[in-house]
Amino acid sequence: MDTDQDEGPRFDGLRALFVNCTLKPSPEPSHTGGLLARSRALMERRGVAVDEIRAVDHDIAPGVWPDMTEHGAATDAWPALFERVLAADVLVMCGPIWLGDNSSVTKRVIERLYSCSSMLNDQGQYAYYGRAGGCLITGNEDGVKHCASNVLYSLQHLGYAVPPQSDAGWVGEAGPGPSYLDPHSGGPENDFTNRNVTFMTWNLMHLAWMLKQAGGFPAHGNQRALWDAGCRFDSENPEHR
Numbered sequence: 001m002d003t004d005q006d007e008g009p010r011f012d013g014l015r016a017l018f019v020n021c022t023l024k025p026s027p028e029p030s031h032t033g034g035l036l037a038r039s040r041a042l043m044e045r046r047g048v049a050v051d052e053i054r055a056v057d058h059d060i061a062p063g064v065w066p067d068m069t070e071h072g073a074a075t076d077a078w079p080a081l082f083e084r085v086l087a088a089d090v091l092v093m094c095g096p097i098w099l100g101d102n103s104s105v106t107k108r109v110i111e112r113l114y115s116c117s118s119m120l121n122d123q124g125q126y127a128y129y130g131r132a133g134g135c136l137i138t139g140n141e142d143g144v145k146h147c148a149s150n151v152l153y154s155l156q157h158l159g160y161a162v163p164p165q166s167d168a169g170w171v172g173e174a175g176p177g178p179s180y181l182d183p184h185s186g187g188p189e190n191d192f193t194n195r196n197v198t199f200m201t202w203n204l205m206h207l208a209w210m211l212k213q214a215g216g217f218p219a220h221g222n223q224r225a226l227w228d229a230g231c232r233f234d235s236e237n238p239e240h241r
Contacts, residue, residue, distance in 0.1 A: 011205045012047035014212065016040075017088035020054045021095030021106035030054070031180035032138045034188070035170055035197065036094045039136060042201045043090075051084055055105050062108060064115045078112045085113070089208040090132045091160060093151050097139030097171070102147045110154045117158040123216065124225030126159040130216030132208040133160030134200050137169035138180050144169035161211060163203035168196035 018040060022030040033054070040050050058077035061068035068076040085091065095106035119127040133155035137144045148167035156162045170180050170193040178185035187193065211217060221233040 010047040011209050014048045015088045016043050016048050016050050016090035018052045018092045021103050026057050032094050034181040035136050035138050038197050039201045055109050066116050090204050092134050094136040097143040100143045123219035124223035128159030130211050132204050134166035134204050140172040140177050140179050163207040165199050168200045
């Protein structure tokens with residue numbers, strides 16, 4: 001790991017994917033995109049190659065199979081998007097709060113991540129092992145922690161490694177009012193939000209780098225392929241008593 005003129009490490013060779021789950025199609029400005037841009041800029045400054053998807057711009061079919069055109073959907077953009085997911089060492093799910101919960105787009109993307117979670121990597125582990133995950137949440141009502149807890153639980157359950165303080169968000173005053181990028185919202189200047197975004201971003205880069213240097217998450221005791229072949233990794237096997 002190299003360091004730059006600011007005496008901080010660089011992460012050249014890492015790849016990150018930000019998925020913006022706003023309800024607004026491009027080119028409409030997205031408040032979630034505004035917060036996302038702050039984290040993205042930090043990563044790019046440190047040498048991370050960054051990809052970004054605005055999910056609503058793509059025809060992602062609902063469902064829990066890798067390719068829903070094989071299960072009745074006329075079209076499905078997910079198989080192509082999934083290749084971009086697999087190319088990333090870091091996944092940051094980003095979305096707004098609606099009715100106190102994650103957006104419908106966020107939920108659909110997580111469902112489609114789930115649809116591919118049974119795939120295995122070269123070490124016989126689940127496909128998302130060896131990658132770091134985090135989230136960014138925006139809104140003008142309370143709910144950041146609720147939304148983040150749902151996203152982060154989902155990511156770790158699917159196999160992503162979640163570092164400390166791997167979420168950040170911004171909400172304005174409760175009720176109708178300015179959103180993150182609106183004039184005089186105070187969002188881009190909010191020190192609490194900026195601190196949390198910075199810590200989240202650095203922790204994701206640190207963990208993803210550690211995993212990459214280690215060749216992924218250690219492959220013992222968690223290999224689905226070997227479990228199916230009868231290996232029980234010190235767990236009692238009721239069939240062999």
